[in-house]
Amino acid sequence: MQELLFAMGAAGAVAGALTLILSRHPVYSALGMLGTLFSLGMLYVTLLAHFVAGVQIVVYAGAIMTMFLFVIMYVGIDETLDTKESLRFQRIGALAVIGGSVGVGLLLATSKLFDWTPGVTVEAPLPSAELLGEAGTVESIGRVLFGTQRVPGNLDSFEPSGWLLPFEVTSILLIVAAVGAVALAMGRPKRRGSDNG
């Protein structure tokens, strides 16, 4: 069952990714990306990461891809964009670089030069839901994030996790990004005598 779900999600994700990079039409690319995002959301559910799965669907598939589609519609669809290759041998060179790095990576991964086995074995089967408990729920993520994990053996005290400050800094980042996007998209104010506003 788990193998079947993984195969479905993986096939969907790879098919969407290939659609993204191979189709001429940007809207098809965006739809392929959307398929990849939904497949990844399903894979997160099979990993029992329910919070990440929900956020994946809401933020990525919902908000980010909607924005991409808006901009694609705004700039229009120019299918002839990718036919001309202004740098000579760019595609062949790019594919050679990718193939070379993948080859080196496979070589290193299969060679005995490095010891890839981590402290905890990753090759173990996926932990069952009973073993993981509530590790992927919103509540448990919030407990890690805000440092309210219970100290083992002492039900009344909580240990801080150190993630609170990074979490608050992300809100500053989001505000700066929103203000910056508005400032960029509004353009500079028109001056008298300038013809390109």
Next chain:
Amino acid sequence: MVDPSWYLTLAALLFVIGMAGVMTRRNALIMFMSIELMLNAVNLTFVAGGIGYANPEGQLAVFFVLVVAAAEVVVGLAIVVSVFRRRRSVNVDDLSELKG
């Protein structure tokens, strides 16, 4: 039995596909979406690794990657829009004014 290394392999494959997209396409929007694909592949690595080590902080890292990706998309798309207004093009090969 499915183990986390399957997910890591899939993530590596998606990352390579995204890298190929960035290196071969000339449409700024498709390059951008390929970068998002690479970020998603890394997210999958984080979640699979966090499950493999039974550590919830893997999923926390996904949250931070997600926030940075959202901010990056907002600013990047605004740049694409303003470049399109000025140049009427989203082809990155047209943006060669700094070429020496």
